[in-house]
Amino acid sequence: MIDFKILKKSKKSKARLGILRTKHGVVETPCLVPVATQAVVKTLNSEEVLKTKTQILIANSFHLHLKPGEKIVEKSKGLHKFMNWPKPLMTDSGGFQVFSLGFGRDFNIGKIMAPPATFRKRASSLAPLPASLRVATRAGDLPLIKEGGHPKSLRINNDGVFFKSPIDGREIFLGPRESIKIQEALGADIIFSFDECTPPNADYDYTKKSLLKTHKWAEICIKTKESEQSIFGIVQGGKYYDLREESARFIASLDFDGFGIGGEFGDDKKIMKNMIARVVNNLPQERPRHLLGIGHLEDIENIIRSGVDFFDCTVPTHYARRGIAFTKTGKLNLSQAKFLNDEKPLDLTCSCSVCWNYKRNYISHLMKAKEITGLALLTFHNIYFFNSFVEGIRKKIKTGKI
RNA sequence: GGGCAGGUGGCAGAGUGGUCAAUUGCACUAGACUGUAAAUCUGGCGCCUUCGGGCUACGGGGGUUCGAAUCCCUCCCUGCCCA
Numbered sequence: 337m338i339d340f341k342i343l344k345k346s347k348k349s350k351a352r353l354g355i356l357r358t359k360h361g362v363v364e365t366p367c368l369v370p371v372a373t374q375a376v377v378k379t380l381n382s383e384e385v386l387k388t389k390t391q392i393l394i395a396n397s398f399h400l401h402l403k404p405g406e407k408i409v410e411k412s413k414g415l416h417k418f419m420n421w422p423k424p425l426m427t428d429s430g431g432f433q434v435f436s437l438g439f440g441r442d443f444n445i446g447k448i449m450a451p452p453a454t455f456r457k458r459a460s461s462l463a464p465l466p467a468s469l470r471v472a473t474r475a476g477d478l479p480l481i482k483e484g485g486h487p488k489s490l491r492i493n494n495d496g497v498f499f500k501s502p503i504d505g506r507e508i509f510l511g512p513r514e515s516i517k518i519q520e521a522l523g524a525d526i527i528f529s530f531d532e533c534t535p536p537n538a539d540y541d542y543t544k545k546s547l548l549k550t551h552k553w554a555e556i557c558i559k560t561k562e563s564e565q566s567i568f569g570i571v572q573g574g575k576y577y578d579l580r581e582e583s584a585r586f587i588a589s590l591d592f593d594g595f596g597i598g599g600e601f602g603d604d605k606k607i608m609k610n611m612i613a614r615v616v617n618n619l620p621q622e623r624p625r626h627l628l629g630i631g632h633l634e635d636i637e638n639i640i641r642s643g644v645d646f647f648d649c650t651v652p653t654h655y656a657r658r659g660i661a662f663t664k665t666g667k668l669n670l671s672q673a674k675f676l677n678d679e680k681p682l683d684l685t686c687s688c689s690v691c692w693n694y695k696r697n698y699i700s701h702l703m704k705a706k707e708i709t710g711l712a713l714l715t716f717h718n719i720y721f722f723n724s725f726v727e728g729i730r731k732k733i734k735t736g737k738i
Numbered sequence: 739g740g741g742c743a744g745g746u747g748g749c750a751g752a753g754u755g756g757u758c759a760a761u762u763g764c765a766c767u768a769g770a771c772u773g774u775a776a777a778u779c780u781g782g783c784g785c786c787u788u789c790g791g792g793c794u795a796c797g798g799g800g801g802u803u804c805g806a807a808u809c810c811c812u813c814c815c816u817g818c819c820c821a
Contacts, residue, residue: 373774379776396773432773446772629774631772654772654775673767708776
């Protein structure tokens with residue numbers, strides 16, 4: 337059960353200031369949702385995460401189903417108790433793993449891909465891409481995934497997805513019913529409907545067919561859910577404007593408590609902004625919107641201006657474990673030897689405990705020495721920094737600057 | 739003192755007459771990473787360059803050869819075994 341109230345709507349953009357009430361406390365929006373896939377923000381314990389201005393976390397059904405299994409979590413009276421996290425929680429449905437363990441693995445790609453020049457031209461129109469078009473990426477050219485295409489390592493049919501467990505290779509079936517049952521056992525405040533996150537190199541026909549499946553699954557998810565948890569439906573449609581609108585309208589027609597926007601829009605920031613705005617235009621104003629898996633620092637203001645209330649992203653935590661700190665003046669790679677002679681804090685304006693107590697030279701040393709505390713310090717700082725950044729945007733909305 | 743095995747780029751370790759500035763790994767270095775992978779992918783990694791190439795390099799010195807990291811002599815060093 338959640339209650340979402342919009343406190344202020346921007347006059348300059350679609351941005352809005354909101355407050356979400358849950359059994360586990362309130363969340364001020366717009367809000368970053370740090371990722372705790374395996375019921376942990378990697379490298380940090382829950383008390384530490386509480387000190388990073390984090391208001392809500394998102395865990396993952398698929399991963400927790402594999403390890404330790406939702407029954408274990410249920411026995412511990414749910415995720416909150418299990419991981420000692422007192423604040424609100426979301427769980428993702430496993431829909432992203434349909435992509436990441438499927439085509440994502442086949443092509444060794446992430447969900448966001450640079451669109452080719454030809455796509456840039458066409459993307460602003462409603463016309464679908466010709467099926468013959470190849471998609472250019474940073475890594476070279478990838479074949480388009482056409483209708484009927486299927487990933488090597490998992491099978492997708494109308495009822496759900498047969499995964500191969502990365503642990504022991506056994507087959508694991510996950511469909512809308514299974515996902516909801518798992519998420520009910522986990523007991524987060526907000527759960528997501530089971531979708532297929534379409535690959536970035538999917539053609540129009542594949543995306544459309546996948547979309548219809550995601551829509552059907554959304555209906556089943558709503559029917560299956562027996563708990564009092566709130567459930568968000570997920571809009572798909574790839575980078576095709578008409579499919580995005582169709583999906584938004586359909587998902588909005590169902591009785592969801594809020595809405596996720598999944599998949600990707602290419603890495604052209606302008607197109608992304610326009611496309612999110614189109615989706616948002618077709619969603620009910622009064623309910624929360626969550627942009628799934630997007631949140632590079634330079635994206636955040638844009639997506640909030642487009643009307644997004646929540647967004648989760650692995651960037652602050654994942655980059656931290658690659659030695660990268662986010663700062664007001666850009667990214668720093670603490671693995672670089674030059675920081676061994678740098679006695680400044682990570683960010684001169686940051687008030688997090690890492691920036692108060694540690695210097696770049698020490699963190700750089702920890703990175704070079706492969707000491708895990710270095711990863712933890714960077715993770716802490718990055719989350720705090722991102723949360724502060726979003727806090728700043730909330731202030732700007734409040735004061736009418738955005 | 740005798741016998742044997744070795745000495746190759748920051749390290750480990752291939753090569754055993756020309757296609758070798760020298761496979762590969764590590765380290766180093768630069769970049770990538772968007773519903774998670776705490777190490778993955780891509781590039782660089784002797785010096786100089788007008789990007790054609792030039793110079794210096796496989797323990798030191800000498801030799802054979804059109805040509806040597808590779809063959810011979812000698813010296814130095816290391817490891818193991820025997821006295």
